[in-house]
Amino acid sequence: MRKLIAPIRDKIPQILFIFLFLLIQVYCDLTLPQYTADIVNIGIQNTNFQFIIDTGLVMLLMVAISALATIGVSYFSSRVASGYAKDLRKIIYSKVLRFSNHELNNISRSSLITRTTNDVNQIQGVLGFVFTTLIFAPLLGVGSIIKVFELQTNLSWIILVNFVIIIILLAVVMVKVMPYFRITQEIIDKINKTAREILIGIPVIKAFVRQDYEEDKFQKVNQDFYDVNIYVFKKILMLLPLMTLIMNLMIVLILYFGAYDAVNSGILTGDIIAFIQYATLIVTSFLMIGGFFIMLPRIIVSGRRISEVLNTELTITDGELTEISQNPTIEFRDVSYKYPGSEKETLKNINFCLKPGKTTAIIGGTGSGKSTILNLIPRLQDPSSGEILIDGKNIKNYNLKSLRNKISFTPQKAILFQGDVQSNMQIGKNDASEEEIRKALELAQVDFVENLSEEVLQGGSNFSGGQKQRLSIARAIIGHHEFYLFDDCFSALDMNTERKIKNNLKDLKDSSILIVSQRISTIRDADEILVIDNGEIVDSGTHEELVENCDIYREIAKIQIDYMEALS
Numbered sequence: 001m002r003k004l005i006a007p008i009r010d011k012i013p014q015i016l017f018i019f020l021f022l023l024i025q026v027y028c029d030l031t032l033p034q035y036t037a038d039i040v041n042i043g044i045q046n047t048n049f050q051f052i053i054d055t056g057l058v059m060l061l062m063v064a065i066s067a068l069a070t071i072g073v074s075y076f077s078s079r080v081a082s083g084y085a086k087d088l089r090k091i092i093y094s095k096v097l098r099f100s101n102h103e104l105n106n107i108s109r110s111s112l113i114t115r116t117t118n119d120v121n122q123i124q125g126v127l128g129f130v131f132t133t134l135i136f137a138p139l140l141g142v143g144s145i146i147k148v149f150e151l152q153t154n155l156s157w158i159i160l161v162n163f164v165i166i167i168i169l170l171a172v173v174m175v176k177v178m179p180y181f182r183i184t185q186e187i188i189d190k191i192n193k194t195a196r197e198i199l200i201g202i203p204v205i206k207a208f209v210r211q212d213y214e215e216d217k218f219q220k221v222n223q224d225f226y227d228v229n230i231y232v233f234k235k236i237l238m239l240l241p242l243m244t245l246i247m248n249l250m251i252v253l254i255l256y257f258g259a260y261d262a263v264n265s266g267i268l269t270g271d272i273i274a275f276i277q278y279a280t281l282i283v284t285s286f287l288m289i290g291g292f293f294i295m296l297p298r299i300i301v302s303g304r305r306i307s308e309v310l311n312t313e314l315t316i317t318d319g320e321l322t323e324i325s326q327n328p329t330i331e332f333r334d335v336s337y338k339y340p341g342s343e344k345e346t347l348k349n350i351n352f353c354l355k356p357g358k359t360t361a362i363i364g365g366t367g368s369g370k371s372t373i374l375n376l377i378p379r380l381q382d383p384s385s386g387e388i389l390i391d392g393k394n395i396k397n398y399n400l401k402s403l404r405n406k407i408s409f410t411p412q413k414a415i416l417f418q419g420d421v422q423s424n425m426q427i428g429k430n431d432a433s434e435e436e437i438r439k440a441l442e443l444a445q446v447d448f449v450e451n452l453s454e455e456v457l458q459g460g461s462n463f464s465g466g467q468k469q470r471l472s473i474a475r476a477i478i479g480h481h482e483f484y485l486f487d488d489c490f491s492a493l494d495m496n497t498e499r500k501i502k503n504n505l506k507d508l509k510d511s512s513i514l515i516v517s518q519r520i521s522t523i524r525d526a527d528e529i530l531v532i533d534n535g536e537i538v539d540s541g542t543h544e545e546l547v548e549n550c551d552i553y554r555e556i557a558k559i560q561i562d563y564m565e566a567l568s
């Protein structure tokens, strides 16, 4: 909760302005019934037209001031509410950027989108309402009650009876709809998740002619959302005519008993009219507060969902060491890894070293744990047991930024960002000059880009798989790093291009290179090849040594070499 309130603190001066404008607005609104009473009691009673006109002009002035104050309130409250939402989104976003894969999987990505957008919007909407209503209504209500007492009538009990009826009604509706607000937000998560999955999978859906099935799937969550909304709004909207009825009944009662008092105890007609107006203001202000309490569960739900993100404990945290030596060694010592919720270990007792100037390769079957090993080095996830050491110290002791600055990581799936070629290359090196970018593109065999301002669509969807891989290799090698990790990122390249790029990688002289691949041709020149099977390193050595000694490697090599020979 503290974290939700924090962004509001620097908006206190604007909130004070809202408060000032609200006081002016309430003051003006409260004078109007009194002036009406004066017109009736004095102006009409004594047929004093001048008094009626003068009082009418004063009323007009009050209405004008009140309108200006309302504009002030609306202006500042929308500034505060939008500013708060902007700051809150920023806080959530920067927290999510620090999430590891584990936290991202825990609160799903779709839910994170809903929480950053829809849940924040809910709170923004209510915050605007708080200033315009929740502060205004009690001021107006209390002011009207004081005015009612000043009128000294015997009619206050009518307002009290109304109060009780309205409280009961609001309480019933609140109890009925409260649980449905949580359900609504959860269904929005589901809609997001389903829509996202369908949009990403459109080519597969079309190819397998599954449009009808996917449409039904989406329609089901869509219908659930509709049903819940209809239920909630039916209950809430039912309040509106009921409240109007109760208010009108109150006016009838005031007129009936007021007329009786006017005859028997000489109460003035103007005072009865003022009483009706104040009573209406009291009930209206109470309804505004009630309306807020009906919306309250909704923001409690949204607030909780956002707090859950902000309070998520990060599993990957910064260490204190910021200095890492030039060309250090990375050592895996007895490293095992188990995915959260998974029964068995994905990696078991992994031991190897990445040394400066050396190329290490990992080969192994699908799902044997190769990518998992790579993810452990930039600490996208931490080992379940064992240690990864840099300069003999556990990598957990290093500051994440210092550690990651030493590493260039090219994931298996080429990820490009919306923008242009230049902005994508500058992710690899912030201040990369045009010359440096062109050099990296050349080394990565990117011969299909002429202009650095060429557009890159979201996810690089305007490039082919192989083109994306080449661009992401260029991005990886543009800056100098001590460790280059390539996760099977040559797979979509033809042999010739792959050979040229690999030759160019020899330029990365003093650095340590780790290549994951399924292809013997990609890794055969490596100084050390690790053969991984079912999460374990079953053998290691050079290509020649492994062909000699390792059955699994020999088998892979034989299949691939036979295949190549068959092709030639």
Ligand SMILES: Nc1ncnc2c1ncn2[C@@H]1O[C@H](COP(=O)(O)OP(=O)(O)OP(=O)(O)O)[C@@H](O)[C@H]1O
Residues within 6 Å of the ligand: 105, 339, 340, 342, 346, 364, 365, 366, 367, 368, 369, 370, 371, 372, 373, 412, 488
């Ligand atoms: N987020 C996850 N949660 C649970 N299990 C996972 C997760 N990611 C991967 N795994 C499992 O861990 C194992 C190793 O996956 P990994 O991606 O490291 O294999 P890989 O050798 O790189 O495979 P490939 O060659 O197909 O890319 C697989 O059995 C996979 O099912």
